Amino acid sequence: MRLFAILCALVAIPAAVAAHAQDEGDADSRAPERESQLTVFGNDPCPPSVDGEIVVCARRPEEERYRIPPGLRQTRPTEVAWGSRVAELEETSRIGRPNSCSVVGAYGQGGCTQALIRDWYAERRARNTRP
Numbered sequence: 001m002r003l004f005a006i007l008c009a010l011v012a013i014p015a016a017v018a019a020h021a022q023d024e025g026d027a028d029s030r031a032p033e034r035e036s037q038l039t040v041f042g043n044d045p046c047p048p049s050v051d052g053e054i055v056v057c058a059r060r061p062e063e064e065r066y067r068i069p070p071g072l073r074q075t076r077p078t079e080v081a082w083g084s085r086v087a088e089l090e091e092t093s094r095i096g097r098p099n100s101c102s103v104v105g106a107y108g109q110g111g112c113t114q115a116l117i118r119d120w121y122a123e124r125r126a127r128n129t130r131p
Contacts, residue, residue, distance in 0.1 A: 043062075
């Protein structure tokens with residue numbers, strides 16, 4: 001008898017879940033046709049919603065009305081010394097050139113000694129610039 005009651009309960013659970021899902025489906029069909037998200041500045045009023053529309057307004061201070069949005073503002077300096085750019089480009093393209101100390105490119109194995117010397121000079125410069 002106990003087994004029969006458990007089986008009946010297991011059969012009733014999916015039916016209840018299906019009825020609940022159908023109720024939620026009705027709620028989704030009543031969802032608004034249109035949603036608008038706006039940013040208003042200072043004391044500007046939020047526009048009223050029209051039938052079947054939801055309007056959500058975010059309020060920002062008046063000082064930020066004509067500023068570039070925070071996600072688009074640059075955080076790194078725009079001016080970089082030309083010598084730094086050249087050194088960066090040389091290091092980036094070094095792997096494909098001769099004497100690059102890599103398995104890629106023509107005569108890649110020939111530059112390993114030059115790479116060691118470059119590293120030694122860089123370490124020496126870094127050591128001399130420390131206080």
